[in-house]
Amino acid sequence: MAENVIKLQLNQQQLELLDRTIARGVASDRAALVRLAIREYAAARQAEVTAKPNDLEPKR
Amino acid sequence: MSERQILFEHVLEPGTGKAIELLKGQILRIEQVEGGQCADFNCFNLHDYKEFMHCGRTRTVHGFHPSKGTFMWSAPPRERAMLYILEDTVGRNDVLFPRCSAYVYEASYGFSVHTNCHDIQAEAQREYGLTPDDVHDSFNLFMCTGVDQDGHAFMTRQTTKAGDHVDLLALMDVLAVPNVCGADVMRTSNFALKPLKLTVFAATEADLARVPKTPVLRSQRTPKDFRNPTIKADRALRRDSSYRSEFPNTPIRITELPVELSAEEFAAFKAVKRTDIYGEDDAAALRDLLFSWWEERFLHAHAGAPAIESE
Secondary structure (H helix, E strand, O other): OOOEEEEEEEEHHHHHHHHHHHHOOOOOOHHHHHHHHHHHHHHHHHHHHHHOOOOOOOOO | OOOOEEEEEEEEOOOOEOOEEEOOOEEEEEEEOOOOOOEEEEEEEOOEEEEEEOHHHHHHHHOOOOOOOOEEEEOOOOOOEEEEEEEEOOOOOEOOOOOOOHHHHHHHHOOOOOOOHHHHHHHHHHHHOOOHHHOOOOEEEOOEEEEOOOOOEEEEOOOOOOOOEEEEEEOOOEEEEEEEOOOOOOOOOOOOOOOEEEEEEEOOHHHHHOOOOOOOOOOOOOHHHOOOOOOOOOOOOOOOOOOOOOOOOOOOOEEEEEEEEOHHHHHHHHHHOOHHHHOOOHHHHHHHHHHHHHHHHHOOOHHHOOOOOOO
16 A cells, blocks of 8 residues: 555646547556656656755856 | 759839739749848748738847848748748848837827838738738848847948848748838938839749748647637627637646755755745745756757757
8 A cells, every 4th residue: 555645636627638648558547647747847846956956056 | 052043023112012922832032222221021821811021020030130041920820931031131120110100209209100110010901901000010121129137129331232132032932022121311311212123933943942941830720720710800709608628638637746855955945046036935946946957957949949950
């Protein structure tokens, strides 16, 4: 049993977009697509932080 | 490469404009005679004036300064590429500012009558039966503008020289209406009114081959798709007692989608969720993340712009 459940509220248009994305083979179902989104979105943000120079670090 | 055939030449004198039937496959060149002159521009579907160029759509797709290699689009629900900017020797046009009007010159400068782009456009369009209310938001050629840090649009002087020009290739039959901007007490045209030269060419095969492909979509609707295709002929608005609304995709229905997250996934979500906007509403924050991710991964054109195949 997963530790956390988030109940997304989506309208029929938003669900249609998810379903068309799933139909492209991106994920197996809606929940899997959401989990993929979290993983990829978080990884992209982490990559941005890594790439950005640290302004607080004193210049040498 | 074969030479372009000249079909029409005209000099726009200061204070004037000209409505030109520009057929599909023809090129309108708008050219500086002395340099330093802004041209305002309107454009209508020649066979259905209710389809006209839309600066809002054009700036959304191409930015505030559309130039060589971009299109002028018609307004929703048509949203078709009307003209293609085939050449632009300056690369500084504007779709931020409205046309200048008599009101501006009276309110700011005290003129009872003054050359202004709205009235010049209206007078030129009158040749084709259009009214002053039909003049639409202007595509401003050679106009040097920007946006300051406070979000206000500004204009400044231009550096165009004699011979600088923009070539507009018609992708459908249009009524093209350029005019010499009437602003001589503003920086728009460096404080003077000068003529502009207009030339219409027949496009060569090489010209036509330079136009990128644009998508043809079901959503590009024409009057045959309208619930009310009849142009209203009287001025007063009266309620249609037989009207029953048919808004698309209504009613909007909400479905709950429970998503189980592992501890690792939940931690990743917590690390990036927008608490600044959604507070402790994790469902709203996850919905934001989901569609933000979707845009990053699948939306390849800016702000819903159509995917255009480049040369």
